[in-house]
Amino acid sequence: MARVHLETIRKIYPNGFEAVTPTSFDIPDGEFVVLVGPSGCGKSTLLRMIAGLEDITEGTLSIGDRVVNGVDPADRDIAMVFQNYALYPHMTVRRNIAYGLQNRKIDKATIEQKVQEAATMLNLTEYLDRKPAQLSGGQRQRVAMGRAIVRDPALFLFDEPLSNLDAKLRNQMRIEIKALQRRLGVTSIYVTHDQVEAMTMADRIIVMNGGKVEQIGTPHEVYHNPASTFVASFMGAPPMNLLEARFEDGMVRINGGTPVMPAPAARTGNVTLGIRPEDVRIDDAGDIPFHVDLVEELGAHRLLHGQLGDQTFSIHAMKDEPAPQGATRLSLIPDNICLFDSETGKRI
Amino acid sequence: MKSAGFTTRWLPILLLVPQLSIIAIFFYWPAIYAMQSSFYLQDPFGFGSTFVGLENYSSLLSSSEYMKVTRFTVVFTALVTFFSLALALLLAVKADNVLRGAKTYRTLLMWVYAVAPPVAGFIGVMMFNQSWGPLTELARSIGWDFKLGVNFNDTASAMILVSVWKQVPVNFIFFLSGLQSIPKSVREAALIDNRSSFGRFWDVTFPLLAPTGFFLLIINITYSLFDTFGVIDTMVKGEPGNNPMTLVYKVYVDGFRGNDLGGSSAQSVILMVLVLALTIFQFRLVERRIHYT
Numbered sequence: 001m002a003r004v005h006l007e008t009i010r011k012i013y014p015n016g017f018e019a020v021t022p023t024s025f026d027i028p029d030g031e032f033v034v035l036v037g038p039s040g041c042g043k044s045t046l047l048r049m050i051a052g053l054e055d056i057t058e059g060t061l062s063i064g065d066r067v068v069n070g071v072d073p074a075d076r077d078i079a080m081v082f083q084n085y086a087l088y089p090h091m092t093v094r095r096n097i098a099y100g101l102q103n104r105k106i107d108k109a110t111i112e113q114k115v116q117e118a119a120t121m122l123n124l125t126e127y128l129d130r131k132p133a134q135l136s137g138g139q140r141q142r143v144a145m146g147r148a149i150v151r152d153p154a155l156f157l158f159d160e161p162l163s164n165l166d167a168k169l170r171n172q173m174r175i176e177i178k179a180l181q182r183r184l185g186v187t188s189i190y191v192t193h194d195q196v197e198a199m200t201m202a203d204r205i206i207v208m209n210g211g212k213v214e215q216i217g218t219p220h221e222v223y224h225n226p227a228s229t230f231v232a233s234f235m236g237a238p239p240m241n242l243l244e245a246r247f248e249d250g251m252v253r254i255n256g257g258t259p260v261m262p263a264p265a266a267r268t269g270n271v272t273l274g275i276r277p278e279d280v281r282i283d284d285a286g287d288i289p290f291h292v293d294l295v296e297e298l299g300a301h302r303l304l305h306g307q308l309g310d311q312t313f314s315i316h317a318m319k320d321e322p323a324p325q326g327a328t329r330l331s332l333i334p335d336n337i338c339l340f341d342s343e344t345g346k347r348i
Numbered sequence: 349m350k351s352a353g354f355t356t357r358w359l360p361i362l363l364l365v366p367q368l369s370i371i372a373i374f375f376y377w378p379a380i381y382a383m384q385s386s387f388y389l390q391d392p393f394g395f396g397s398t399f400v401g402l403e404n405y406s407s408l409l410s411s412s413e414y415m416k417v418t419r420f421t422v423v424f425t426a427l428v429t430f431f432s433l434a435l436a437l438l439l440a441v442k443a444d445n446v447l448r449g450a451k452t453y454r455t456l457l458m459w460v461y462a463v464a465p466p467v468a469g470f471i472g473v474m475m476f477n478q479s480w481g482p483l484t485e486l487a488r489s490i491g492w493d494f495k496l497g498v499n500f501n502d503t504a505s506a507m508i509l510v511s512v513w514k515q516v517p518v519n520f521i522f523f524l525s526g527l528q529s530i531p532k533s534v535r536e537a538a539l540i541d542n543r544s545s546f547g548r549f550w551d552v553t554f555p556l557l558a559p560t561g562f563f564l565l566i567i568n569i570t571y572s573l574f575d576t577f578g579v580i581d582t583m584v585k586g587e588p589g590n591n592p593m594t595l596v597y598k599v600y601v602d603g604f605r606g607n608d609l610g611g612s613s614a615q616s617v618i619l620m621v622l623v624l625a626l627t628i629f630q631f632r633l634v635e636r637r638i639h640y641t
Contacts (some may be wrong), residue, residue, distance in 0.1 A: 074540055
């Protein structure tokens with residue numbers, strides 16, 4: 001177990017493409033950190049640099065108190081779970097799990113004991129003598145987990161480990177991985193493009209976009225206080241509503257003049273107003289006209305999609321709240337409004 | 349499962365005739381003819397033949413010369429197969445790691461594939477030319493008085509060298525594509541599990557190459573036994589007497605140079621049985637131990 005420290009880590013590929021711009025953060029011992037972002041945002045590159053599978057162009061990476069920039073992956077005291085499991089197809093489950101230990105001069109009895117423990121923990125005991133080809137996707141995923149667990153590493157790395165599983169199994173494994181990590185207390189870095197996985201599993205989320213870190217924070221912070229319009233629209237399903245607004249006469253006005261909240265001091269011009277769909281109420285006495293085009297029924301709640309002026313807008317309504325179709329009115333909860341600079345997208 | 353049948357009996361037969369006749373004319377008929385003539389002693393001038401039963405076989409098996417050729421064939425096949433596979437694997441592993449100019453490098457390594465066996469043999473003869481062959485001079489510089497076509501071992505070494513050189517590119521192509529079909533993440537997982545690159549190769553890469561290797565083993569044994577004819581022919585042409593030759597080349601020498609059709613046919617039959625046995629052995633025993641992904 002260890003703390004991980006990244007100091008201005010940067011990745012430039014030989015073709016000149018800068019996949020990761022200088023990035024620094026610190027992961028305390030035992031924390032579960034999720035790197036989330038769209039495809040190509042550099043999250044996997046960052047993880048692979050931490051694993052040692054990619055060279056670090058610039059910067060310093062330390063795991064524990066050791067700088068590991070030039071250290072072989074096998075000597076970094078890490079274990080990694082790959083997206084497509086990366087099991088050795090010619091080895092039995094037992095050998096797959098034990099292989100990393102066999103190469104570290106650990107005596108046979110200890111290895112066998114560790115394999116048994118891991119197999120019990122992951123319900124794999126009866127499959128130990130099978131080959132990976134004879135297992136289901138979920139079982140293979142468990143073997144990959146087992147391979148990581150037995151190593152007792154300082155750091156777990158997960159590279160989209162659940163994306164090859166079906167939705168039901170994914171939900172189940174999500175909980176299992178999180179519970180396992182809690183129990184073992186191993187510092188973990190988990191890469192995913194799925195914001196639900198990020199929200200549910202992380203102690204802290206690192207949102208990345210275009211090779212840059214957009215925000216680092218707890219799931220609660222990232223969701224409720226997004227640092228930029230990118231984070232606001234990436235986290236949450238449906239995403240935060242973003243409306244073009246103006247500062248006028250000391251008020252923030254949307255929809256060509258409707259005031260929604262007092263403006264922060266000395267601000268004029270354009271601004272982007274963000275509000276989560278659940279912070280909006282259908283309110284006949286409200287002063288914002290809204291036209292509902294489509295209602296998505298989700299059982300416990302409904303999503304109302306439509307037009308606010310000429311901008312698309314979504315509302316989250318609980319199952320016993322009204323869900324009108326067509327023209328209606330709504331009101332916003334001013335305390336939950338986020339304002340972003342309309343040029344840079346950064347939070348004001 | 350429902351199968352669609354022919355309404356008439358003669359149509360399927362008619363459709364099969366071209367294929368069957370090719371097999372019959374070019375494979376079964378010569379094979380049967382060889383088996384038949386292996387029981388006869390032929391007049392060298394073709395005036396007649398006498399039935400001699402198994403005499404052709406027994407004289408072959410008691411012939412010390414035939415045994416010598418057999419021994420040489422076994423050694424030749426083993427060495428050519430081993431070195432072709434080993435060198436090709438080494439080159440493929442190295443080429444797989446090349447990042448810059450990979451295509452050029454690979455193309456250069458595959459080039460020799462296009463050289464026909466007799467041409468390869470002829471290049472070998474020139475390289476080992478007694479008076480100006482560069483390889484002869486190289487051998488001389490390390491104190492090896494190389495005499496192609498005179499010294500049995502020297503000629504054998506040259507044959508093996510040229511045969512290996514000719515076969516390496518084929519194996520290289522297969523090994524390289526085999527290596528590239530190993531999932532990248534499996535290799536990366538091994539990178540984390542094992543710090544020794546040699547260990548990773550033996551534990552992960554090599555077993556995953558086994559299907560390719562097994563296929564190439566059969567191809568290479570067949571190559572060494574049969575397709576090296578052109579190389580051997582150019583190298584020993586004119587004086588087969590004391591020179592090394594393989595069983596296949598001896599069939600040709602005895603049958604067409606020595607006009608001993610009966611003895612030559614008996615040798616062919618023995619080769620046929622040998623190849624059959626080898627194939628059955630390989631598929632039954634070796635294939636079962638190999639993991640196919």
